Amino acid sequence: MTVQDPDGKIYQVEAGFLLDASGFGRVLPRLLQLDTPSNFPVRGAIFTHIADGIVAGFDRSKIRITVHPQQCDVWFWTIPFAGGRCSLGVVAESSFLERYSGTDTERLQAIVAEEPSLQTLLANATWDTPARHITGYSANVASLWGRGYALLGNAGEFLDPVFSSGVTIAVKSASLAAGVLQRQFAGEEVDWQRDYGAPLRKGVDTFRAFVESWYAGGFQSIIFHPDPQPDIRRMIASILAGYAWDQTNPYVKDTARRLAALETLCTVA
Ligand SMILES: Cc1cc2nc3c(=O)[nH]c(=O)nc-3n(C[C@H](O)[C@H](O)[C@H](O)COP(=O)(O)OP(=O)(O)OC[C@H]3O[C@@H](n4cnc5c(N)ncnc54)[C@H](O)[C@@H]3O)c2cc1C
Known part of the structure; x- marks a missing residue:
């Protein structure tokens, strides 16, 4: 890999693994043409x-x-x-x-x-x-990892600023990847899709369901409902606070169906 430091000095690095945390710089997605169109409108x-x-x-x-x-x-x-x-x-x-x-x-x-x-x-x-x-800030990639590299945070995928999920996803991706790398370097068998790509996408997809529902207006009828149920409010607040990977939360486990049902209730109420 060729590196240019802030003073303009150029040098080469050889590494066993590369974590791309370049955010909107999206260094590896551009170099390796990993970008795929986001399914959100621009x-x-x-x-x-x-x-x-x-x-x-x-x-x-x-x-x-x-x-x-x-x-x-x-x-x-x-x-x-x-x-x-x-x-x-x-x-x-x-x-x-x-x-x-x-x-x-x-x-x-x-x-x-x-x-x-x-x-x-x-x-x-x-x-x-x-x-x-x-x-056009939304970004997506074909895969969050490949042979010898993984994409962290915005270098992988960026959804939308509405629920401030960007930093949560970035930190979660770094923490997941660090764990997998540690096991890999300790000689254990790892599967980057099973141990990194799939679990990271789970939480991202939970946030995605909320983002889609926000822009369609349905989630706004839930948030602005005059008489919210405290337990449901707690479950949803927990996700938006960053616990989007907590499978014990019914709104994480079954996001799309539960959100749709709640939207219907709040819209007719
Ligand atoms: C309008 C808007 C509002 C937002 N508001 C919020 C918010 O309120 N809360 C929230 O959680 N998130 C928010 N986000 C998202 C959040 O900023 C990002 O999701 C988060 O910063 C991603 O972290 P990251 O570490 O992946 O990337 P970044 O924080 O972008 O860090 C990437 C770093 O890599 C460096 N870099 C890039 N290319 C290179 C290169 N070639 N060589 C060396 N270094 C390089 C950059 O200079 C930068 O320092 C918002 C995003 C947008 C677009």
Whole structure:
């Protein structure tokens, strides 16, 4: 392998195994042409940091997710930082974002202005950092491992930012791969598909069912239901908090069927 360090120095490394943790750099998927199309529509995000100027109506210990009043598949994040600052962003299909012209800051401001509660909350904000955008962030690969390598985190698959699953999946992938490698180097027989690819995908697929249901609107009818059942709420919160591999949770074991049933209940109620 050829490596270039931050000072530009180039050197060669020979290794028994390569873990690619290059995130959106996606070094091995590009070199080995492992990319496969994601089955999600192309979505993008416009985001920035602001001095939020919020005086009331915002719990600074929580991330606020706001849904666009007309389009349930368009949502905003407001993530509080110290010192009265926030990360603010909007996520939508590219075709929606393309309707807005101007700089990324102007486009983000125009979309925020369409959501009255967010507009009011940020009425005194100072937009001191130019916004940026990312398009087509979802990524998928034919296989999460191959002879002599494995893909970790975003270098393998990235679903969607909505449930902040990215870091959870990245850390889980690293922890699974480290365990398999340790056993391999100790001379034990390992099967990367059985011990790494399949178990990692299980949790990813659990998150995927929630992401799909969120954008279709069904999961929103569950989240915003006025009278949630505490035990079901706990099971779902546990998954979104990262326990997406916990097979004792019925919503992990049978995600699609249970979510669909709950959506139906919450929609008619
Ligand atoms: C709009 C948006 C919002 C998000 N919000 C959240 C959130 O709130 N919570 C959450 O959990 N996740 C969030 N995510 C996802 C999260 O950022 C990623 O899933 C997570 O960072 C993946 O970790 P990683 O280690 O795989 O990759 P990264 O964190 O991207 O790390 C990869 C590293 O590899 C380096 N690198 C790349 N190429 C090379 C190369 N050729 N040589 C050397 N180094 C290289 C990069 O510089 C980087 O340091 C969000 C993603 C998006 C798109």
